[in-house]
Amino acid sequence: MPYSPDPADASKLRFEDNRLLAMFPEAVKEALGPHAEYVHLNHGDVLFKSGEDIKHTYFPYAPTMISLLVDLDDRRRVEVASIGMEGAIGGIVSCGELPAFSRAQISVAGGALKASHEKIEELKAESPFLRNLYCRYADYLLSQVMQSVACSAFHPIEARAARWLLTAQDRAGSRLELTQEALAGLLGVQRTTVNAVARELQEDGLINYSRGVITLTDRDELEHRTCECYHRVEDHFKAVLGGQSFDWIDHCEKS
Structure with missing residues (x-):
């Protein structure tokens, strides 16, 4: 693989440096920790391609940026969404190992927490809060894709x-x-x-x-x-995810 654990930082699983990870309940963080590792991602690294099964989930730390790209042919591809320290990539909208539709490629190098997709699914099955969190993030990710389509067509x-x-x-x-x-x-x-x-x-x-x-x-x-697309996507993130003090969290069991 083109990316690997950084020996100097392998134990630095900084949950607080990724907005999605920071919202995980403490019990989920403790359960995930032994099954996660820090990896450094270089510009141009490909995490998965269209048609490949999703094996891992990546939670980027700043300044890492990961682009979701749709391949039009052998020479052309375009970004439809991007992921940074606010989220995650890999098995977000699926339940179980399913083939990827798009390519995930590093556009800005940096670190990330890497965990097996199998372990994430196990934790989601045990935690209603985590399932709700993932559903909300998937909704935000879909909003990015839809706004990108509109933006490319009109702006x-x-x-x-x-x-x-x-x-x-x-x-x-x-x-x-x-x-x-x-x-x-x-x-x-x-x-x-x-x-x-x-x-x-x-x-x-x-x-x-x-x-x-x-x-x-x-x-x-x-x-x-x-264009207005920038603020619309950012506002939607705040509306569906917010932060650790958001009302929806109070109505969801933290287990």
């Missing part, structure tokens, strides 16, 4: 690029190790198109791009230039 590339950069900043910070070619692939456009957009954003002082690193320098203006 210009400038707004879509601004939206992607804002989402990346939320998860990975203001410094992104990402080539323009990689960004073009994620957005499903030609590299020349992204080059033109990046040049305009840099000339206007919103970003700085140099040697495969994009630094966001004016978030307020990026928010002004993005």
Whole structure:
């Protein structure tokens, strides 16, 4: 496999550094701990491909970002959703080992907690709270996919690029190790198109791009230039998941 446990950090299963993991009940964290490991994910690593059975679930830590990509043919693919420290990937919407529909590929390198899909399903069967949490996160993930479809159909590339950069900043910070070619692939456009957009954003002082690193320098203006899709998806996350003090948690058994 292209990714592996980091010997220096193998014991650092930082539940608090992933928003979904942080919401797990303490009993679930204790049960999951012995069956989980820390792994470092490199840019371009593929966690699974379309048609492959899901064997593991990954909970990214910042700055890791994982893209869900749909392959159109041997040369073209486009991002339909992305996952960072707010969530997880691998067997989220399935019960049991089922084949993946899309490709999961690392767009921003970093660490993650890796656990067997079998163990996650076992814990879900035992915990009504965990089942509810997963259902809510699956709803949020589906909202991303649906909003991406609408965004690609109706909004210009400038707004879509601004939206992607804002989402990346939320998860990975203001410094992104990402080539323009990689960004073009994620957005499903030609590299020349992204080059033109990046040049305009840099000339206007919103970003700085140099040697495969994009630094966001004016978030307020990026928010002004993005489409409504960015805030709609973020607002939906807050509505369905919120945080550890959210009302829905009080009505769900923590076991």
